[in-house]
Amino acid sequence: MDDSTKRLLQQLVRRIPTQMLKTTLEKWGRLTTEQQKSLDFTQPKWVLTENLLAFCEENGWTTKHITELEMIYVTDSPNQGMWYAFQLLDPEDDAPSVELTQFKEQFKIHLTELIRHVSIKIKKHTDEAVWIRIAWGDSFSRPNHLKPTYVVHHLQTPYVFMSSVTRKQKPLLSQALVLATRYTAIKDAHLSGRKLTAIRDVVMKQYQQVFPTKYPSPLLEQNQTASNPLIKREQAESSENRHQMACEAFGYGMVPQLQTAVYKLETKFRGITNKTMTERGEPIRCVVKFTSTNLLESFRNCASSGIASTPVTPLLSSITQKGRNFFVITDNGRGPS
Amino acid sequence: MSLLKPFSKLPGLNAANILLVENEEQLQQRLADALVEETAVTVNVRLAKTLPLPLKNEKSRPRIDLVVFIINLTSELSLQSAEASLKYLDPGYFLGKVCLLVTNARNASVPPARLDTVRKLAASLHCPLLCAEDQTPDGVTNAAERLLTILKVAAGLVPMTTALYLSNLTRCTVPSDIDQQGFD
Numbered sequence: 001m002d003d004s005t006k007r008l009l010q011q012l013v014r015r016i017p018t019q020m021l022k023t024t025l026e027k028w029g030r031l032t033t034e035q036q037k038s039l040d041f042t043q044p045k046w047v048l049t050e051n052l053l054a055f056c057e058e059n060g061w062t063t064k065h066i067t068e069l070e071m072i073y074v075t076d077s078p079n080q081g082m083w084y085a086f087q088l089l090d091p092e093d094d095a096p097s098v099e100l101t102q103f104k105e106q107f108k109i110h111l112t113e114l115i116r117h118v119s120i121k122i123k124k125h126t127d128e129a130v131w132i133r134i135a136w137g138d139s140f141s142r143p144n145h146l147k148p149t150y151v152v153h154h155l156q157t158p159y160v161f162m163s164s165v166t167r168k169q170k171p172l173l174s175q176a177l178v179l180a181t182r183y184t185a186i187k188d189a190h191l192s193g194r195k196l197t198a199i200r201d202v203v204m205k206q207y208q209q210v211f212p213t214k215y216p217s218p219l220l221e222q223n224q225t226a227s228n229p230l231i232k233r234e235q236a237e238s239s240e241n242r243h244q245m246a247c248e249a250f251g252y253g254m255v256p257q258l259q260t261a262v263y264k265l266e267t268k269f270r271g272i273t274n275k276t277m278t279e280r281g282e283p284i285r286c287v288v289k290f291t292s293t294n295l296l297e298s299f300r301n302c303a304s305s306g307i308a309s310t311p312v313t314p315l316l317s318s319i320t321q322k323g324r325n326f327f328v329i330t331d332n333g334r335g336p337s
Numbered sequence: 338m339s340l341l342k343p344f345s346k347l348p349g350l351n352a353a354n355i356l357l358v359e360n361e362e363q364l365q366q367r368l369a370d371a372l373v374e375e376t377a378v379t380v381n382v383r384l385a386k387t388l389p390l391p392l393k394n395e396k397s398r399p400r401i402d403l404v405v406f407i408i409n410l411t412s413e414l415s416l417q418s419a420e421a422s423l424k425y426l427d428p429g430y431f432l433g434k435v436c437l438l439v440t441n442a443r444n445a446s447v448p449p450a451r452l453d454t455v456r457k458l459a460a461s462l463h464c465p466l467l468c469a470e471d472q473t474p475d476g477v478t479n480a481a482e483r484l485l486t487i488l489k490v491a492a493g494l495v496p497m498t499t500a501l502y503l504s505n506l507t508r509c510t511v512p513s514d515i516d517q518q519g520f521d
Contacts, residue, residue, distance in 0.1 A: 231369045234385040234394055239362070305362060306386060307414065 008066045008145050009056055013049045016073050021048065024076065028069045031055065063145055067121055071133050074150060075125050078196035081150075081163045085191040085199050085323075086174070088158040088183040095182040096156055100124055103155065107132070107180035114172045119143040129154050136169055149173070152196065158183065159203050161196055190324035198256035203323040207256055210247040245310040246303035249317035255296040261325040263288040263315065268331055283331060296320065339389050342427040343434055346400035352379040353492035354399045355484065359407035360386055360418035364440060364471045368407075371481035378494055380485070387418055388425035402492040404430055405484060407438045408455060410447045416455065423462070433500030434491050435464040437509075438480065440471040459509035466509040 016024055022041050025031060031039075035055050039048065055061075074080075104122045111118060117137030125131050132151040135143035149169060152161040160177055162170075174186045193199045201207050233239065269277040269284040277284065292298040299316055302308040308316075319325055341356075355372065357365040362384070369382040381399055383390075390398070404426060409415040419437075426435065437459050442452055459466040467483055470476025487507070491500040 228370070228373050230373045230380060231366075231382045231384065232394075234356075234383055234390045234398075235387075237391075239386065306360070 004145065005056070005061070005063050005066060006053060008063060008070075009052060009061075010049055011146060012066065012070050012073070013045065013052060018045065020073070020077070024069065024073050027072050027076075030059065030061065030065055030069075032059075067119075067133060067135070067145060067148075070148070071121060071123055071131065074133075075123070075131050078152075079194065079198075082192060082194060083152075083161050083163045083196045083199055084165075085189040085203050086160045086162060086186050087189040087203075088160065088178065088181055088186050090184040091158070092182045092184065098155060098180075098182055100130065100155065103130065103180050107176055110179045111172065111176040114175065117141065117143055119145070134169075134173070151177070152200075153177070153181070154200075154204075157204065159189070159200075160186070161199065163196075190326040192325065193258045193260070195257050195259075198258055201256040202258065202320060205323070207254070208252040210244070210252045212248055239304075239306075242306060242310045243304040245312060246300045249303065249312040250296045250300040250320055255294070255300065257293070257297075258295045258319070258325055259291060259293065261290045261295055261316075261319055262327070264326075264328045266328065266330050295325075339392060339395075340425060340427045341388065341390060341401060341404070341430070343401070343429040348400055348402075348493065349379070349381075351494070352381060352399070353488050353494060354381040354383065354402050355488050356383045356385060356401045356404045357407060358385050358388060358404065358419065358422055359409075360415045361409055361412065362386060363409070364407055364469075364477070367471075367474075367477050368481055368484070371478050372485065374481075375485055378489065378492070380488070388422035390425075401434075403434055403436060403484070403488045405436045405438050407440065409440050410451055410455070411441045411444050413451075416451065420458070431462055431464065433464075433502075433504030435462060436484070436487055437462075437464060437466045438484070439466060439468050442468045456509055457511055460511040463504060463508045465504065465507040 013021070018041065022039075025036070025039075035058075039051055041048070056066075107122065108120050111120060111134070115136070116139065119135040119137075121133040123131050123133075130153050132153070134149045134151065135145045135147075136149065137143040147164065149165050150163045151173065153159070162173070165173060178184065178186050189203060191199050191203060265286050265288065266283045269280065271278060290299075296319070299308070299312075299319075303310050303312050314321075315327070315329075318327070357368060359365040365384045369384060372380050372382050383398065383401065406419040406422065407415075408419050423435075437455065439452070439455055441447065456466060465487065467480065469480035469483075471480075487503070489495050490498055490503045493499070
């Protein structure tokens with residue numbers, strides 16, 4: 001067992017929360033029953049790390065085994081780190097028939113062709129997602145397992161989610177992905193967030209949606225709480241209406257948890273109050289950023305309580321409609337692009 | 338523009354009707370729940386976000402005895418909306434049938450000038466200004482009790498007194514030092 005394996009195990013144990021450590025190790029299944037029993041999970045982390053390092057020596061685990069453990073941990077807690085969504089474009093005829101073994105093989109071949117020192121691990125998770133772990137090296141060094149890249153792809157969908165990819169690695173990864181999935185191009189979907197499940201739900205529209213309807217909706221009935229006959233809302237109808245419109249724009253019930261929405265404005269300054277700014281030829285540049293622990297929920301509440309005007313402006317509703325949270329707004333009248 | 342009038346309808350028997358106007362619709366429902374628990378008189382509560390009230394409810398709406406504007410001091414919008422709504426009240430209401438209820442007045446994020454603005458507003462309208470605690474159930478019941486006291490008088494259920502008489506005692510007055518802060 002070399003030094004890097006040890007470091008990897010140390011770093012990994014530090015990352016895994018104590019309450020998850022036991023189940024993760026059980027899932028991994030590399031510990032013998034006796035070793036499993038001898039671990040006392042009430043002890044401090046550093047003691048556990050020492051014990052695990054000793055077992056590591058004993059069982060002769062290699063980096064490969066440790067990365068297995070890491071993948072189990074990462075797939076079990078997908079809501080960590082920053083995830084970026086990408087969209088695959090223009091499928092070829094055989095794109096729908098790509099299956100796991102073929103994808104695995106192709107991806108490995110194409111990526112190793114582009115870069116020699118790379119370690120790839122592909123695993124299918126229970127929810128049909130394919131998880132790929134890539135440890136990158138360059139032409140003179142061995143793959144660095146301490147900073148792996150994670151990629152999640154659902155087969156037969158045009159979406160790929162990546163976390164911690166550097167600018168240098170992205171073209172290589174994109175090319176390998178495009179070739180392995182039998183598409184012809186890939187583009188940034190301009191959607192990012194801390195929760196993989198949330199951004200997956202947004203791009204694949206897997207949340208409770210509400211559609212415009214002329215007739216009294218089921219929402220209306222659900223809102224009528226058993227209220228006292230002595231209490232009457234004067235503007236009940238308009239508040240129902242606002243609630244309906246807010247739900248149409250941002251979804252009903254539990255909405256995906258996005259953290260930010262960024263609008264980059266490159267428009268001309270318009271306003272009568274400041275003449276020098278209005279007469280300036282070049283566009284004014286500014287960035288508007290909304291942050292919240294649950295952005296869609298906040299927007300929905302703003303709209304349904306009347307703080308934001310309804311119908312919701314397309315700038316806000318296109319977060320869910322187009323599945324993105326980064327927008328560049330330019331002046332040529334096309335609206336959000 | 339339809340003004341809400343205090344004496345356009347006949348009063349109900351042993352009933353008092355209160356209108357709670359709040360832009361945010363946070364407190365009014367809880368306050369209403371506390372108000373209707375009163376057993377001595379029948380309290381009808383109407384909730385509104387802003388005035389004017391929709392015309393189509395005109396027929397079913399009882400005579401409103403007391404209008405309460407709930408202002409959340411942390412929000413500028415709440416104050417502006419209340420100011421805009423005040424214009425849709427008949428002047429007759431300002432003879433003791435309007436009340437301002439302020440929440441979050443102790444919140445650190447409130448600019449100190451805003452409470453002064455509200456006090457000046459209340460003073461200029463000759464109406465009482467109540468401060469309420471909206472975070473705890475106790476605070477809400479407390480506010481409801483205070484409103485009920487005013488409501489009963491405004492509805493004419495208390496013998497020997499009138500809303501106009503009570504408002505002379507309870508209306509907000511601007512302390513003289515409010516404008517003198519500029520001196521030091």
